[in-house]
Amino acid sequence: MNKYILVSVLLILVTVSGVIGYLVGSTNHETTQTIVQGQKIIVYPQSDPANLGNGEDYLINPVFPYHTIAAQYAYVTPGEGLVFIGNPYISGNGYLAGAKGAAVVSSMLAYQPLTSYNYYLYINSPSCINVGGAVKTDSATVMYLASMLNEQSSLNKSLYFLGDVGLEGYMYSTGVVYQRIVQLYEGGIYYLVVPQMMALAEGQNYQMALQFAKEHGEVLYTVSSIPQIYQIVTQSQLPQQKGYIDFPINFSAGFQYLSQIYSTLYNGSINATAKAMAQKYWSEAESLAKSGNYTTFYFLPNPAVNAIELLYQNNYNLSAEVDKAILEASNLSNLWKIETASEAAYLFTGNLSDKILANAWASLSLSINVGSSITPYGFYRGLYNAFIIDLYAAEYVDSVTNSQYGNISLLLQTYRNPNVIYDFGFFSNYYAKMSIKFRDYFLKQLNTTDQQVVLNSIYSYMANETQILENAAAYYDGPSVVGYLMMSHGMQTHNLALLYYSMPFTRFVMNMEELTWQLG
Numbered sequence: 001m002n003k004y005i006l007v008s009v010l011l012i013l014v015t016v017s018g019v020i021g022y023l024v025g026s027t028n029h030e031t032t033q034t035i036v037q038g039q040k041i042i043v044y045p046q047s048d049p050a051n052l053g054n055g056e057d058y059l060i061n062p063v064f065p066y067h068t069i070a071a072q073y074a075y076v077t078p079g080e081g082l083v084f085i086g087n088p089y090i091s092g093n094g095y096l097a098g099a100k101g102a103a104v105v106s107s108m109l110a111y112q113p114l115t116s117y118n119y120y121l122y123i124n125s126p127s128c129i130n131v132g133g134a135v136k137t138d139s140a141t142v143m144y145l146a147s148m149l150n151e152q153s154s155l156n157k158s159l160y161f162l163g164d165v166g167l168e169g170y171m172y173s174t175g176v177v178y179q180r181i182v183q184l185y186e187g188g189i190y191y192l193v194v195p196q197m198m199a200l201a202e203g204q205n206y207q208m209a210l211q212f213a214k215e216h217g218e219v220l221y222t223v224s225s226i227p228q229i230y231q232i233v234t235q236s237q238l239p240q241q242k243g244y245i246d247f248p249i250n251f252s253a254g255f256q257y258l259s260q261i262y263s264t265l266y267n268g269s270i271n272a273t274a275k276a277m278a279q280k281y282w283s284e285a286e287s288l289a290k291s292g293n294y295t296t297f298y299f300l301p302n303p304a305v306n307a308i309e310l311l312y313q314n315n316y317n318l319s320a321e322v323d324k325a326i327l328e329a330s331n332l333s334n335l336w337k338i339e340t341a342s343e344a345a346y347l348f349t350g351n352l353s354d355k356i357l358a359n360a361w362a363s364l365s366l367s368i369n370v371g372s373s374i375t376p377y378g379f380y381r382g383l384y385n386a387f388i389i390d391l392y393a394a395e396y397v398d399s400v401t402n403s404q405y406g407n408i409s410l411l412l413q414t415y416r417n418p419n420v421i422y423d424f425g426f427f428s429n430y431y432a433k434m435s436i437k438f439r440d441y442f443l444k445q446l447n448t449t450d451q452q453v454v455l456n457s458i459y460s461y462m463a464n465e466t467q468i469l470e471n472a473a474a475y476y477d478g479p480s481v482v483g484y485l486m487m488s489h490g491m492q493t494h495n496l497a498l499l500y501y502s503m504p505f506t507r508f509v510m511n512m513e514e515l516t517w518q519l520g
Contacts, residue, residue: 072123072136074102074143075152079118081388086122094399095121095136101396102140104389105165108503109226109238110148111472113385113511114392119144137165137396141226142233154234156191159221160184161229163195164400164442167393167435168503169226169465170458171195172442177202178209185216193221193229196457197442200450225461243474247481249336253367254360255289255297257321258304261359265311274310281307295489297360299498305356318355322348325362326421332379336371336481338421339428339509340364343482346425364481372478374512379420382512386427386504387415393431397438405437424508428482431504436497455496462499463491469503473510480509 083099099121107114121140138161146152162180163171173195181192192213199206199222213220223229227238262282269275284303288296296302312318322344329341340361347358374382394406414426439458443451466487473479483506490498 072121072139072143074099074119074121074140075147076106076117076119076144078116081113081115081385082118083392084118084120086120095123097395097399098137099140100392101137101165101167101400102144104167104393104396105137105169105226106141106144106148107389108469108507109169109230110145111239111241111469111476111510112148113382113513114389115381115385117144117148138163138171138226138229141165142230145226145230145238146234149239151234151236154236156233156235159191159193159233161193163193163198165226166439166442167397167431168439168458168462168500170439170461171197171223171225171229172439173198173201173445176205178205178212181209181212181218181220185212185218190217191219191221193223193232196222196224197446197454198222200453201445224457225465227465240468240471241475242471243476243479245470245474245479245484247336247479247484248370249364249481250367251294251364251485252289253364255285255294255304257363258285258297258308258356258360261316261318261356262304262308262311265308265313265316268313269311271311278307278310281310295485295492298357298364298485299489300353300357302357304360305353308356309352312352312356318359319348321359321362321366325365326419329365329421332376332420333373334368334371335374335379335478335509335512336368337365338374338379338424339480339482339505340368342421342423342425342428343505344425345419345422346429349422361482368481371481372509372512378513382508383420383424383427385511386424386431386508387411389504389508390427390431390434393434397434401438401441405434405441428504428508429501432497432501435500435503459494459496459499462496462503466490466499466502466506469506469510473506476510478510478512480506483507483509 081103083096083103085096085099099119102121103114103117103119107117121136123136142161143152143155146155160180162177163173166172177192177194177198184190184192202209210220212218221232223232231237262278266275266278266282281303285297285307288303297304325337325341326345329337332338344358344361344365347354347361350358390411391408394408394411396406398404398406398408411427411430414423414430417423443454446454466483470479470484470487473483480502483502486498486502486505489495490502
């Protein structure tokens with residue numbers, strides 16, 4: 001299978017998605033029926049904008065600053081990852097970006113490739129929507145999930161969501177909760193779901209909202225994540241498939257190869273000071289190895305890398321093992337060899353410590369002879385899915401933050417790169433980087449003490465969610481070795497960043513197509 005043929009076809013689909021989404025949004029005008037009750041204006045949809053259901057399929061959401069009520073409808077169909085929006089708007093790019101962000105998060109929490117569905121988001125309102133940034137990603141995410149899981153009939157239509165959805169599925173604050181709850185009450189909506197972070201970010205404003213809710217019979221829910229919102233809205237938990245996780249792999253391979261590098265460099269060094277310092281680090285590394293803690297040697301900081309870095313000479317070839325792992329994985333037949341080699345390829349583009357660490361991953365990749373078997377076409381489809389997820393996530397993050405965090409040009413440039421092993425490692429790591437940047441954008445609203453409270457909450461969510469994803473991946477015959485090691489070491493060392501990096505590896509490996517099981 002020629003990658004460039006697939007690239008040209010699939011990139012056309014991405015372009016068509018954006019163009020069609022824009023055209024649908026700018027030309028589809030549904031009629032509405034307005035009922036005036038004193039000073040209140042409540043707008044009900046006259047018909048389903050998708051012509052698939054009835055008015056009961058809508059979630060009701062205010063559109064600001066017009067103090068009116070709008071109906072929102074979102075659903076999925078089997079497809080290719082296209083995103084469509086509809087009905088009047090001015091901030092069309094933000095509207096489309098919000099729908100794409102919802103597609104990214106909902107497909108992850110449903111354990112499905114984003115590219116296995118098309119996504120539709122419609123909002124009926126009495127006037128054009130003119131809201132900066134991505135809009136209605138939270139409720140669209142819940143409705144996409146309900147559609148994927150065939151639970152639309154369970155949706156509670158009386159709720160309004162307030163917050164932004166992180167790429168990991170955590171809920172972040174968007175502010176002005178008091179103003180929102182007053183407008184909701186005036187519009188006849190009495191249930192508001194807000195992020196727990198909002199209580200910290202808004203302080204007095206949030207306390208005023210709580211007091212208003214008590215005085216006027218409003219119900220104010222606080223949640224931390226999309227899975228919690230989904231349970232409130234549908235009275236059902238998201239499914240948690242559990243597969244058998246077993247990796248018949250020699251995880252000591254990384255340490256053993258680093259040991260070879262250390263011995264060669266140590267014996268060839270004439271720098272007594274460097275050798276003495278390196279020997280101290282290596283003694284620590286040997287102690288960890290004797291205790292069976294081989295996972296440590298795939299992450300920084302670790303004493304084996306420190307020792308080798310002290311002894312390293314420019315004439316030593318650090319690329320040989322990495323090149324060999326990439327070459328062996330490039331036959332695209334064993335998914336575990338591919339993902340471990342992809343992490344090696346990605347790390348080798350970094351600094352000296354990263355290059356040394358890449359050798360541990362490369363040796364692990366070369367040692368693998370069992371696991372998930374895949375066809376080249378299945379891998380290319382999975383790689384395309386990872387690319388589209390990153391692309392949509394970048395558009396969403398850029399729209400919310402009004403920045404260039406996403407660097408869409410870099411994503412396109414990487415996808416055109418012929419080294420598909422590196423591409424897979426890049427897309428996995430880049431999703432994690434975007435997720436962390438997006439999280440930190442919201443955390444800047446808080447003081448240092450409150451930031452730590454939220455980070456602890458995020459850690460609890462991520463520790464739970466990464467385990468759920470890895471179990472689901474095992475259920476679908478695609479558990480991730482890299483994701484598992486990152487998750488395990490992240491929880492062992494309480495390293496939240498590693499949990500972020502674990503999530504996309506597990507997701508992208510699970511979403512690979514045409515998997516079978518390869519015995520040793």
